[in-house]
Amino acid sequence: MRKLIYIICLAFLVFGCSRSSVDNGDGGEDIENPDENPNPDSPLAVTLVFPHEDSLCNEGTDLTPTESTVFFEWQASDKAENYVVYIKNILTGDVIQRQTTNDKVPVVINRATPYSWYVESSDGTKSEKSATWKFFNAGPGVQTYAPFPATINAPAMAASINGGNVTLQWTGSDVDNDIVGYDIYLGTNNNPDIHTSDVTTNELSVSVTSGTIYYWKVVTKDAVGNTSDSDVFQFKVL
Template identity: 70%
Template sequence: MRPLVYILCLAFLTLGCSKSSDDGVDEGQNPENPDGNPNQGAELAVNLVFPHKDGLCNLGTDITPTQSTVLFEWQASDIAENYTIVIEDLTTGTIIQAETTEDKVPVTINRATPHAWYVESSSGSKSEKSDTWKFFNAGPGVQTYAPFPAVLDAPAMALSISTASVTLQWTGSDVDDDIVGYDVYLGTSNNPSIHASDLTANELNVSVTSGTVYYWKIVTKDEVGNASDSDIFQFRVL
């Protein structure tokens, strides 16, 4: 009787040890990464380096009185195969795109003009977008710079809400760091009229009516009289 018990125990242990092979995963293999790819799960999005966020860029190579070539730089991703840099002229809305396999690229842009830029890195069919930075490209004879157009944070574009009031929120920035106030434009047309002026806070609670679509924007002003308009966002009250 005792030998039979030993045989049964050995058979049980043998079946238990062979489970990993039956599941199709070799010993020492990570089931979440069966190919053993050391780059799997690594960050694809890059961190921007230059031109600096909300800064003044005066290191470009002047091509003409109105244009200069700026070297855009970012931290390379270990798994990215190529990069697409997207630069927007915030005055005209013109978009420039350039592709590269390097972590830097020279691009000719307008001088004395605010810009926004980001980098989209790609690996195979996957792509990731970096943060978006704004900067002012220096120009001849410019003593002060207008604020950057405010970023509208909330409500998000085309959001539907079901409350009797909503808090408008935005973020302002300026090379000269001399913002003195914000004007809020709000209305039911896509060219809203002024609703509140000379605010120093970055938010405003407003009453709204159900069944209405609202449009809003922010005008940012500095202490020497410069001003800039944000995009126009809309939201729907259910």
């Protein structure tokens, strides 16, 4: 039986999903990057089914103005004996953790709130993590949705790279599909200043200096003025 892990991470947007039955619990790990090398192609790892990736979740039960019960579902693995579901509230960083031997579990979550989630499956001797999906749990009266925080792809957190130029790469997503651009913040302190505004691609080449640690983040912008900030990443130039 696994222990519940409790942690607090970062914050970002707003919005939600629905369905309920199971207590809420805070804590967990950084589920945006739950593993340095997740292996979703392993026979032990599961494929996520619902809530769908980068979607608006408007299915749920036990609805109240602030909460609903959502059934988290995945394709069962023939190798797995146990599953642990990690569900992160992107706004607060709180993580709900649920253990089950089934291929679905109902969880009470906030409405009008963005979440990310993944499943860790185990066979008693080893475990594997699934891919991580993001979704919004729909809320009453919400007509427009802020983008999800961008996922940083490269350089990886705390990576060491050669000097000269480096290509910053990220992935943006939004349930409204109305992202209009990105502002890139880059600098040598952990609260970097803006470097380039209104980037319309998912990468940017920047000049860097050897022997320096850089910090950077991505602010995603949509057509109606909503924004979201990614985590601040860092890399070292050799």
